[in-house]
Amino acid sequence: MKLNFQEFINEYKNRLADIFSTEEEKHEESLVRGIKADTYNQIMDLSPLAAFIPSQYGGFGGHTAEALKMLETSSYESLPLSLMMGINGALFLQPIANYASEEARSGVYDRVINANKMGGLMITEPDYGSDALKMQTSFTEENGVYRIKGTKHWAGLTGMADYWLMTARGVDSKGNLSRDIGFFIHDTRNGGIDVKEYYNNLGLYMLPYGRNHVDIKVDESHKLNPSSTGITMMLDLLHRSRLQFPGMGMGFLKRMMDEAVNHCKDRFVGGQSLFNYDQVKNRLSELQAYFTVCSAMCNFTSTNVPLERNTAKMDLEANAIKSVVTDYMQRAAQSLLQLTGAKGYRLDHIAGRSVVDSRPFQIFEGSNDILYQQISESVLKMMRKMKRTNLYDFLSTYESTSKAADYFKEALNFEINAKMPQRKLVDLGKAIGRMVSMEFTLDLGEQGFNKELIQNALKNIQDDINATMCLFKHGGEGDVVEDYQIDSSWFNLQLVNAR
Incomplete structure (x- = not known):
């Protein structure tokens, strides 16, 4: 490569800012399907996919932190572009690095780096x-x-x-x-x-x-x-991809946060800046919490998931990261839209576009409802294996929740029902997924990340987990009424009462 990674990322950032900053490009991205050939070539001529490719094939080395940084840089300017890069990297280039023959690897990598080719x-x-x-x-x-x-x-x-x-x-x-x-x-x-x-x-x-x-x-x-087996290989492929979702989420969440803060400081309502309203501050604090937790996820994946590691057994961490960060992405987009008001409710505005672009992240590569259920099932399986029945006793000793569990001793101190209904498995999985995310955040704080952001994030995660555990314990009793069309017209009642 002509550039080292840091030189590349600086040039890549500037190139994307130039491309996506013009009104023409904003319009093209938001309202026209596909990507213009000229735009595509401007981006791919810098070989961003080299971040996923080992150095012996002309890449930057395949280092996880660098791959995530490239995805982050992409998603700050364009979430669809970051997904394009993520599909190529996690679902195509990385599996080839770990499982393809030398003949296949060298041929594919050469065309990706030198001829701007892509894979899915x-x-x-x-x-x-x-x-x-x-x-x-x-x-x-x-x-x-x-x-x-x-x-x-x-x-x-x-x-x-x-x-x-x-x-x-x-x-x-x-x-x-x-x-x-x-x-x-x-x-x-x-x-x-x-x-x-x-x-x-x-x-x-x-x-x-x-x-x-x-x-x-x-x-x-x-x-x-x-x-071993093809199924195990597929688990490795999917878990590795889910573990790298924070790369796509990172730039997007920072963009949502930056847009929201700048808008609220510049917008005046009732004689004062939006930034001074308490409910607005609450939304902004949540956006900052999402940014901080996603930073912690990036830190975890970069530290613990090198290219050569088999992630087939990292189901709980992978499912927690993917489901939580994509929930945060959609929440962040919804908050930005709420803050920007009617102006944001346009497909060619960053807020409106972000709502529709971030929503499928909660669905593809494992619907979040399913992943939350699988998180609970993974925990219940480990508890059975260890002959544990108290949820706090287990989570307080489990590596990915041990520190976070201490914040919820009262809420978690109960005997688990191994035969709970599916909706309860989903609720419990939401809480555990956020607890895993909180563990990552505590680790990030210990490494010197901004203390105020860490404390704010911890408070927001605690609120989220406590609300979810309350629902788990006391809610979820509704049922489906199959014959809902019987006696269910309010207008017919008006006719009867008028007689």
Whole structure:
């Protein structure tokens, strides 16, 4: 590389600021689907994806902290751009670094760095969204060549990516699909992927999504090689990606915070600055808390998740980070919109655009409701294994919650019901996810991060956890009324009473 990483990030930051600061580019990004070729080339000519690539292939080294910093720099100016980089890095380039053959690695990395090429991941199918293990896309092998057939959708960069990491299940001699999953690197120059439909996605206009018919052939040299099973490899891939969500969240949350603070200082209502109103200060303190907690998450991932680490067993940390930070992203966008008022309720305004662009982050790569349930299930499984029944006793000794648990001894000091309903699992998972985030924040504070921001964040997380635990213990009793159309017209009651 011609530049070292710090030189690159400075130039990258300035380049993005120039691109996305003009009114024309703001309009293009918010109202026009896709990305202009000239804009794309201006960005990619700096080789930002080199942040994910080991140095022996021309990258910066594949260091996690540098990858997150590149994502942060991207998302401050454009959340869709950061997602584009995140898809390429966490869902394509990093799996190739850990599981691809030397032939595949060198070929892909060369074109990514020197020819501005991109790659994506295809897992999701129309009938099997969150239930990925039941995917119907299949592969057969003959003479060292794999033929893969099926239908995939909602893959970011549909019709735009130059490479696809394709997932499929093998077929046995009886025509049955195997339980395990294979991963294959497909070069789109070889054809075989036909986009049947482009979706009118609500936000993230820069990224095309759609439904793809797949009938491709891939040489055995371009099949990923798992260290154990394909399912374990998929867990490593997904957990690593979720652990890096704070990179995308970091710049976005800082932008929401900066926009909100600047607006409130400049806007006068009732003869005084918005900044002086108590409820406004409450919203701003929450935005600063989200920024601080996300900083702590970045610190955790950078310290604990080097490229070579297998993250298949880091389910609790990965699920907590992804679900909590994406909840914060949507809350932050909603707060900015509330503060900016009617002016913000435009698709070409940073507030309105951020609301729709950040919302799918709570859905893709694991719906947050499901991830919160899985957090609780992970904790209950560990408690059973250790023969513990008291929630505080366990969390106070668990590595990722030991310090945070002491703030909630009274709220957590109860015997857990291992057979609680799903909605309770979700509520408990929300609380535990925030407790894990609080642990990271306490660690960040011990390393010298701004003490006032740390204290503010801790207060906000405590409020959030206490409210969630109150709901867990005393709420969630509502049920669905199936025959809701019977006697449910208020107007009919008006007619009866008028007689």
